[in-house]
Amino acid sequence: MKITFLGTGTSLGIPIIGSKHPVCLSKNSKDKRLRSSILIEKDQKNFLIDCGPDFRYQMLRSNHERLNAIFITHEHQDHIGGLDDVRPINFNMNQPIPIYGLRRVIENLKKRFFYIFSKNKKSNVSKISVYELDDYKNFFIVENYKIFPLLTWHGQLPILGFRIENFAYITDASHIPFQTIQRLKGINILVLNILRKEMKHSFPFMLSETLKITQQICPQKTYLTHISHTFGFHEEIEKQLPKDVYLAYDKLIIYE
Template sequence: MQITFLGTGTSQGVPVIGCHCPVCSSLDFRDQRLRVSVHVQVQGRSIIIDSGPDFRQQVLRARIDRLDALVFTHEHKDHTAGMDDIRAYNFKQQQDMPVYAEPRVLEQLRREYAYIFADKKYPGVPQVQTHAILSDTAAFEVEGIEFQPIRALHYKLPVLGFRVGNFSYVTDANHLSPESRERLRGSEVLVLNALRHEPHLSHFSLSEALEVIEDVQPRWAYLTHISHLLGKHREVEATLPPNVFLAYDGLRLEV
């Protein structure tokens, strides 16, 4: 399985518009973070989790010529705003794009992209085939690949993380129940959000993310959904445990 981090930033990205702090002014490419998204290549399938507002730029940069499915963690705009650009894959592959999400998230997509779901469609709009994720405990298939949902809370909003084989991915969370943590155990690689050092209403802080990692005990852990408030990549990573790293845009892993 190959994992590519398409984006590792929080909802504003890094640099933040109008900010000239040391992180936003950094010349280290690892400090330049598009909105969070990840590409999973497994068993000949190409699957992306979340299509935020930087989706077009991300897939061009990663040279993703084929996409078999799009999976959503939740409905916030920094995770869904790029869905219109899947139409390039419609045209190239000559088929509808399978889209997987919880019913609540699909309903939000139908409102925000009413033209995609209209009875009479304007020519050239994206073509999708929706699949509802009906359980937050039972595994489901995405184009033949087994996905295990991992329930998390993003403040009071229930969101999903996913486990695919030995790879687990959880973003936009500030709470994982004991049951959810149990489903993460045994992961070769765990990706978890860590927004900043200070506590936050809806995201894990760095210390909170490290506590989850210490509890779950993956072999390797990578932190994502990072804001400019966390600090420079090079400086923060030097403080982390030996098996924990900051993810960065373009990072590729073999799991």
């Protein structure tokens, strides 16, 4: 299984427009982060988790032109804003792209991208087919693979992570229920969000919280994503991380 980090930043990305923060001014390519998204390749099948506003550039940069499914963690703009740019993928594959998400998320997509779902389309629009996920206990099948939805919380909003075989991806979480922790036991690679090193925030994890979660799950390796500019410089932070915990960066490729 090949995993490509298409983006590892927060909703604002790095650099932030107009910011003079030292990280935003960094010349290190690892400090430049598009909105968080990940591409999983296995047996010539491509699965995308989240389709944010940077989707077009991410696909061009990684030289990918096909998708077999898109899994959506939740409906915030930095996770769905690129759905318009699925259209060239439709042309390449000559078929709609299936999208999987919570019922609430699918209903939100239908409102925000009403023209995609309109029965009277007057122009070329993205072609997608939607599948609702609201049973957190069961897996679903895509291209003969078992995909396990992972219930987490983003503040008061229930959102999803996803497990495929021994790889799991969780982003934007502020709380991971005990039942989800149990479903993550035995994985080899965990991708988990981090926001900043200190300063308690009401939404995604601080570093200490993320590391506590990794200790409970005990994956072989953990990669941190959804990173704020306030977290610090990539090279400096990575030196401070425990063994087998790594700071992900855009265009990083790993294998499971």
